[in-house]
Amino acid sequence: MPRPGELTLVPARRGKPPRHLADLDVDARRQAVAELGEQPFRADQLSRHYFARHVNDPALMTDVPAAVRDTLAATMLPTLTTPVRHLETDGGTTRKTLWRLFDGALVESVLMRYTGDRPRVTLCVSSQAGCGMNCPFCATGQQGLTRNMSAAEIVEQVVAAERMLADGEIAGGTGRVTNVVFMGMGEPLANYKAVVTAVRRMIDPAPSGLGIGRRGVTVSTVGLVPAIDKLAAENLGVRLALSLHAPDDELRDELVPVNTRWKVGEALDSARAYFEKTGRRVSIEYALIREINDHAWRGDLLGKLLNERGRGWVHVNPIPLNPTPGSKWTASRPEDEAAFVSALEERGVPVTIRDTRGSDIDGACGQLATVGD
Numbered sequence: 354m355p356r357p358g359e360l361t362l363v364p365a366r367r368g369k370p371p372r373h374l375a376d377l378d379v380d381a382r383r384q385a386v387a388e389l390g391e392q393p394f395r396a397d398q399l400s401r402h403y404f405a406r407h408v409n410d411p412a413l414m415t416d417v418p419a420a421v422r423d424t425l426a427a428t429m430l431p432t433l434t435t436p437v438r439h440l441e442t443d444g445g446t447t448r449k450t451l452w453r454l455f456d457g458a459l460v461e462s463v464l465m466r467y468t469g470d471r472p473r474v475t476l477c478v479s480s481q482a483g484c485g486m487n488c489p490f491c492a493t494g495q496q497g498l499t500r501n502m503s504a505a506e507i508v509e510q511v512v513a514a515e516r517m518l519a520d521g522e523i524a525g526g527t528g529r530v531t532n533v534v535f536m537g538m539g540e541p542l543a544n545y546k547a548v549v550t551a552v553r554r555m556i557d558p559a560p561s562g563l564g565i566g567r568r569g570v571t572v573s574t575v576g577l578v579p580a581i582d583k584l585a586a587e588n589l590g591v592r593l594a595l596s597l598h599a600p601d602d603e604l605r606d607e608l609v610p611v612n613t614r615w616k617v618g619e620a621l622d623s624a625r626a627y628f629e630k631t632g633r634r635v636s637i638e639y640a641l642i643r644e645i646n647d648h649a650w651r652g653d654l655l656g657k658l659l660n661e662r663g664r665g666w667v668h669v670n671p672i673p674l675n676p677t678p679g680s681k682w683t684a685s686r687p688e689d690e691a692a693f694v695s696a697l698e699e700r701g702v703p704v705t706i707r708d709t710r711g712s713d714i715d716g717a718c719g720q721l722a723t724v725g726d
Contacts (some may be wrong), residue, residue: 355497358610361485366500370455371431373505374403375512375554379561380427391421393593399429401560407515409559433509434608434609439441445524448517454506458482458499462510464517466525474518475532478510480548481539486575487610492677492705493538502539504550509554511563532569536594541572544579549570552589566593573638575611576620580691594636594670595624599646600655621658628666637669638707641693647685652693656700669697672707 355361374382374396382400383393398417402408409430409532411422432619437451439460440704446466460479467473484491489573502655511530518528533555535541541548554562574581577594584593595622599605605612612620615694637659641647658668671694685693690706697704 354537355487355495357487357489358607359487360610360614361487361498364481364485364498364500366456366458366482368429369454370433370503370506372577373431373433373503373509375508377504377582377590378552378553380568385429386425391422391425393681395421395425396429397560403512403682404554404563407512407514407519419586428540433503434513435507435527436513448523448574450513452510454502456500460502460506460510462514462537462577464514464523464530466523466528468525473531474514474523474528475512476530477510477534477537478507479537479539480507480535480544480551481542484539484544485541488575488608489683490608490640490674490677490680492680495677498530498539501544501547504547504554507547507551507598508554508563511565511613515522515563524683530565532571534571534573536571536573540575540577542574542577542584545580545583549587549589552591556591568633571636576615576623577611578615578619578623581620581627585627589632590631592630592633592636593624593627594638595620596638597621597641597655598638598640598642600651600658604646604651608642617658621662625662625666633698634665634668637667639669639671640674641671641685641690642674643683643685643689645682647689647693649689649692649696651701652696656697656702658701660703662719664701668703670704670705670707 377385382396386396387393396418402414409426411426414422417425432453434452437453440449441447448464453457462479463477465475479502481501482499483496484493486494488494497615511533514530517523521527524561535548552570555565556562556567558564570591571594572584572591573594573596598608600617602612602616605617628635673690674682676683694704
């Protein structure tokens with residue numbers, strides 16, 4: 354367990370999972386298959402099965418000779434994640450899954466199906482086992498950082514969700530993942546290389562990747578400024594979400610310890626630069642905590658800081674704090690939430706209260722904390 358305010362940037366474990374097809378780009382896949390003594394086009398066949406059909410059972414790969422199916426699958430599609438349990442709510446349209454990784458580390462993902470005017474299926478993925486950012490109101494942050502996940506371990510959460518949807522396990526019938534948000538366990542930009550590789554696998558068209566639209570992928574961060582700037586230069590075209598939680602440095606130093614390295618103004622400048630580089634509007638995530646950061650004057654200050662950097666580049670998502678066991682923090686009163694939102698709106702800042710979906714199964718923002726059987 355980290356001490357209050359202490360950042361953990363070096364994982365406790367460094368063990369690497371087995372190399373997987375999803376860790377590699379197309380050329381590297383072909384080379385890996387050739388090194389096994391097979392024709393490079395076998396890698397293209399494996400890619401079609403995994404990324405387009407979401408299959409990893411060699412028995413279903415009937416276009417691959419039976420004599421080499423098992424060897425290719427074992428080498429290029431090793432098992433990376435094993436489900437420990439599923440918890441469901443919202444009539445079966447929200448499912449949280451606890452995964453055991455190859456070394457026993459545990460992570461969680463949350464699949465959410467939305468109906469109505471904007472039907473979609475969103476998957477919240479983890480990028481680290483635990484988290485080193487140590488935000489005191491976040492259950493994951495209080496666990497500390499175990500290790501970084503590989504690109505393939507991240508991608509496998511999406512492929513597994515695709516299988517669940519294809520098999521009709523999620524209420525509402527079959528479907529596809531339309532949105533991926535890096536808002537599960539971990540600070541994505543602290544595991545930069547693996548996250549960027551995973552994003553490429555998600556947005557590359559099938560069968561090179563999963564073919565998810567760039568606008569449908571959101572990378573979240575607490576404000577690792579150099580990494581935000583680096584991400585902007587990748588030209589991935591995905592969305593950025595900045596978890597701010599306070600507009601003033603004094604409070605944010607306490608709520609988001611990384612603020613002791615990169616202050617509010619630096620994080621907002623970097624987020625604005627991301628918009629200028631990519632054209633993607635940035636989301637500001639703001640957990641509303643009763644009598645801590647939910648004052649109307651803080652809403653007004655946030656609106657002022659955002660407007661100082663221009664108009665039309667940002668959208669604020671206040672999130673009523675999701676409770677965690679034993680925490681002193683709790684959600685804002687409805688009247689305080691309304692006053693905070695009103696202060697932003699009076700500044701002309703677009704605001705949408707975020708859904709707390711999955712909170713009753715500890716699957717909402719800030720609640721992911723793995724507990725094994």
